[in-house]
Amino acid sequence: MAGTDYSTLIPNNVSLHENRRLQRALEDWQPKFLEWWRDMGPDGFQAKDVYLRTAVSVDAQGWAKFGYLKMPDYRWGIFLAEPEPGRQVNFGDHKGQPAWQEVPGEYRGTLRRLIVTQGDTEPASVEQQRHLGRTCPSLYDLRNLFQVNVEEGRHLWAMVYLLDAHFGRDGREESEALLQRRSGDADKPRILGAFNEKTPDWLSFFMFCFFTDRDGKYQLASLAESGFDPLSQTCRFMLTEEAHHMFVGEAGIMRIVERACQLMREHKTDDLRKHGAIDLPTIQRYLNFHCSVSLDLFGSEISTNAANFYTTGLKGRFEETKKQDDHLLKDATYRIAELDGDRIAMREESALASLNERLRDDYVADCARGVARWNEVIRKHGIDFELRLPHRAFHRAIGSFAEARVSPDGRVISQAEWDARHHDWLPTEDDKVYIQSLMQPVTEPGKFANWIAPPARGINGQPLDFEYVRLV
Ligand code: BYC
Secondary structure (H helix, E strand, O other), rough: OOOOOOOOOOOOOOOOOHHHHHHHHHHHHHHHHHHOOOOOOOOOOOOOOOEEEEEOOOOOOOEEEEEEEHHHHHHOOOOOOOOOOOOOOOOOOOOOEEEEEOOOOOHHHHHHHEEEHHHHHHHHHHHHOOHHHOOOOOHHHHHHHHHHHHHHHHHHHHHHHHHHOOHHHHHHHHHHHHHHHOOOOOOOOOHHHHHHHOOHHHHHHHHHHHHHHHHHHHHHHHHHOOOHHHHHHHHHHHHHHHHHHHHHHHHHHHHHHHHHHHHHHHOOOOOHHHHHOOOOOHHHHHHHHHHHHHHHHOOOOOOHHHHHHHHOOOOOOOOOHOOOOOOOOOOOEEEEEEOOOEEEEEEEOOOOOOOHHHHHHHHHHHHHHHHHHHHHHHHOOOOOOOOOOOOOOOOOOOOOHHHHHHHHOOOOOHHHHHHHHHHHHOOOOOHHHHHHHHOOOOOOOOOOOOOOOOOOOOHOOOOOOOOOOOOO
């Protein structure tokens, strides 16, 4: 693999200088990206110095460097993980053939659609989060927000590279369109549902990083199994950056839970609104919302698209190569939950058609591990409360449960019961107004908003009172 070239306009480890046509296409796209970043990226902080990490290589020992940067000067680059010599297509009808270095003609449209769908989420999340900087709970959190934002920008670059390098004119048109759709815009929305929701406050932001970025982890991991080798290499490196985004989410919610528990004990009350913090039932309602919209991102339980992605070798299962089966799945079955009249029952389905549901299962198990860590904090405070993942059928808009009304504990209920109870389960207008009232910026180094505990440690060994963003 080529070393990292930092001397060119676009840092890369793909020997971009050897492919003038591609280099020109990307250099032509770069100013449009920067224009989009200025218009839709973090509002109000473009001229500030931020303590950011930048990817400088794909070496596991030292892939990033830290330093102050103005965000528009971030070196968005193209990094592919090291190639695996002799890599093969590891599943589906082409199993055992050498992995493809070029797009197989017959799968061009499908592959392009997958890459575009992945790429579309990246700028969408930056758009969703663009106003959060103004209400940051600390400089530490502000810096983490911006770190997440610039890296989502880099992930967009990663997908645009694939489109421009492998899909000719169509790819370049898709690259342009990625900068034209807008999160939440009625006329030109982002492709997937969760990426058109608002992220209006920091509780939502941390939930988004925990639940929605984790969908990113599972989707990228499945694409990293792809028989199309450049996609695999690209996604493998993106996963390295993604880990920090999920950390921001999990640790952020943990600190909110910690602060809630401290105040509950100090004031011997559950009513934390008097004390300017976020009570556990409100956290549960936000959790229910973000979990359910993220569950939708896995698509329908039974999906011929998913079966085709697999059979054609384009998108594998999570940890495909660690699984001990035939990697064809033609005769295999998988148990999925489905609506059966007024109850939810398990049914054996074709394993190929159930691949979305299987990935959702892997995802739910991972989410549950994080929620258990939050509950550990509550337990240590001796408080009798447990945060729970909602049932997978709760509040769904995609798949077989979209038609049903289901409570968070998995009971199929009537519309009347839903109407009477959904305020207990999803954030209410009152909750949103209250959470918004807490969103007052705290920008003195080392200080944190009252509703969130400080983190255990700073970034890259820096102290908590480090000036993570220089505001003056
Ligand atoms: N909203 O067979 P179906 C991330 C569409 S997040 C709207 O059920 P399929 C990140 C679907 O497109 C990871 N539409 O599903 C996180 C299809 O439309 P077409 C993003 C939806 O195709 C945080 C139709 O419904 N990456 O990286 O098996 C911050 C029937 O589809 C939705 C990917 O998603 C929805 N929720 O699977 C930043 C990976 N769900 O094609 C970044 C690439 C389904 O009939 N995408 N539809 O017009 C895929 O693998 C698949 O497209 C999906 C859907 C898993 C999303």
